Amino acid sequence: MDVARHTLENGLTVLLQESHHAPVTTFWVWYRVGSRNEVPGITGVAHWVEHMLFKGSEAFPKGEIDTQIARNGGVMNGLTWLDFTTFFETLPADRADLALRIESDRMVNALFDPEEVELERTVVISERQGAENQPTFLLSEEVVAAAFRVHPYHHETIGDMCDLETMTRADLWRHYQTYYGPDNAIVVAVGDFNASEMLARIEERFGPIPARSNPEPVHRPEPPQRGERRVEVEGPGATAYLQVAYRAPAAADPDFFPMVVLSSILTGASGMNVFAGSPPNRSSRLYRALVETELAAGVSGSLWPMLDPYLYNITATVRTGRSPAEVEAALDAEVDRVLQGAISPEEVQTAIKQARAQFAYSSESVTNRGFWLGLSSIVADTDWFAAYLDRLAAVTVEDVRRAAETYLVRRNRTVGHYIPQEVQP
């Protein structure tokens, strides 16, 4: 599971991990840019640029990337999130060179044909409309916006509709020119290859790409919160939802690992398969307090490893006939129990074993391993994920208690209620 690390002369970081259990290789390029780098007027630009990087270059005209990857039995995609933009291909190992050709081309040669930009505008708007069909999206967008007044985590990665309607090709192009330099990127390959041969091929493809000036980091830290924030969202449907967002430490913060244990205890283990949902959490405290008591039909928690302090989000689907306020009161009672010190060493051990199992499932797929290597390099450092289990195993009951006191603070949280409305045609 050793990771070989290199930095090319143009500043490109390269991480290589050989894995010979199946004849497949995954190849990722991570860019240190996400919706955190956006300002009002161009929200959604990072995600839209990601879309445009499938829409044609001289070497790979529109549609060619999809076609060539599929023809070679591979899968590929692009992902944009608050902290990163990334692209990957997973291919039969003997075809991996195709990924290197696509990604080295994508870094510099995308065309941003004006006609394609306009066509993609409606696709991205359509993606946002699809999200707006989900009450949990509508609620979460408001809760997160309320939680972050200053920090650009304020807005969703998809962007605000007004910006999607008015942004121009020039905005997209400027984003591409600013952030897609090799010195702002990390290449990750995991799979059935020889690391020194792979490095030579990467050097050949990516080495000639000139560095760009390194972009300015984002520095708009969220000021301290002075009191609980509450939002109410009305929307279509018949089902109500509750979202409670506590502040959470960044991935590189030593508090992150006690927080992982705490979230496991409250809302269940986190899944580590990037393309699958969360594992069941029916023995978690909040499932027992909210679902077993028939107040909610389901509850989930999410604690993402992030570059800057973000949120520990808890979302409950309110059961028919119950109200968000009732679910919130039960949640508060359970959180109070934790704050009063009712955490056992067994619960901490359970959280650690759960993480070990999730780690094992995730490691079956080279694609997942590539994801975690890249993500940890973006939000913390390359060793972060490798050390994950050891750092979790070192967490004590006292650490968890302290994390609860620090982060499960009512005046420091944002609460959202989704109130369903009958909508007339």
Add this chain to the structure above:
Amino acid sequence: MTAAMPSPETIVRSELENGLTLLVYENPSSPAVVLSGYLWAGSLGETREQAGLAGFTAGMLMRGTENRTFAQINRELESVGAQLGFSSGVHTVGFGGKGLAEDLDLLLDILADCLRRPTFPAAEVEKLRGQILTDLERRAHSTRRMASLTFRELLYPDHPYGRSVQGYPETVAALDRESLTGYYAQHYTPQGMVLAVVGAVSAEAVREKVEAALGDWSGAPGASPTRSIPPAVRLDEPRRRFTPVEGMAQTDIMLGWPGLARNDDDFMAAHLANTILGVFGMMGRLGDSVRDRQGLAYYVYSSLQAGLGAGPWAAIAGVAPTNVERAIEGILAQVRRLREEPVPVAELEDSQSFLTGSLPLQLETNEGLASVMLDMERYGLGFDYLQRYPALVRAVTVAQVQEVARRYLDPECYALAVAGPHRTT
């Protein structure tokens, strides 16, 4: 190529005296194990008035046994990061579980306990009923799920494929505990059950453990699961229905036909025709035309559900409410093209390369391996299927693709479900 593949030599198959078939594949590449399988207790055995009964019954298996309460089952599984779940389809109830290989005994013990000794506690019946009813209420406000529900009703009237496996609010509300225990006694037997175990385990040890856990299970006296294949349906006229889901930003479309069974001689040609129409690369010709060239949708694809009977063959799209008619026209135009023009040889070869080339990716994880093995068993494909598969795919001709498109995809006579807000145009 370093990895073995499921084959007659590497899949260890055995039949227990009670009729249970066990498939084991040793895969030492990660320290985990997957259990997956099915038994013949799907919704075929229920009437329209009982819709949801099979799913409700399957959902109750983990909610209390003679040896464990629901809470105990959850705690025992989750405390070691393991998971297990049951869910009903039309023909079968499927189950899936995974854990660290060291916890295989626990997984098998709980699987056997749930299958053999469920107690259907009255309080748990009401808890689960409430969760199902809340979910059905969410469904009523989901454009995607309502399009799918309506589509099946249009395509398969008075046919088990036309009914919702999850049921309807009035049917689920009316199911009593006796109907659940009755359904269980009637349908749950090891006769015809298949269990696949894949992971870091020895086939011999698994066989002994499964024999110990399930070998002396016989099911209730007189149990006779429903294994009939429902009659195929024909569409003699176009059927269109609009289902209003008010307040939504996006409309979902499902347009299609009755397809074919997995064992049909036409299957491989249809599989390729479907790949070309709405899968290959970024969702095939539909993605290329409706998404990329017209910018109408974020997702548009086609799906061929060939199972024990002739499931639907359909195109699915999510579009802005004002673009519904254009998207339908765009889908039908691609259907006509597939029928009227022979597919270019190179395009067929691309899809053939995709289907054969992507095998290594499908076989990378324990879950992927188990899924392929269960298909081999369920459809009688033979354990040498993966070895024969490339030749089967390559044997499909341009003429055969056109022939199946003409036989199954009638652009004048289809079922069309549209779910979304009332159109203002």
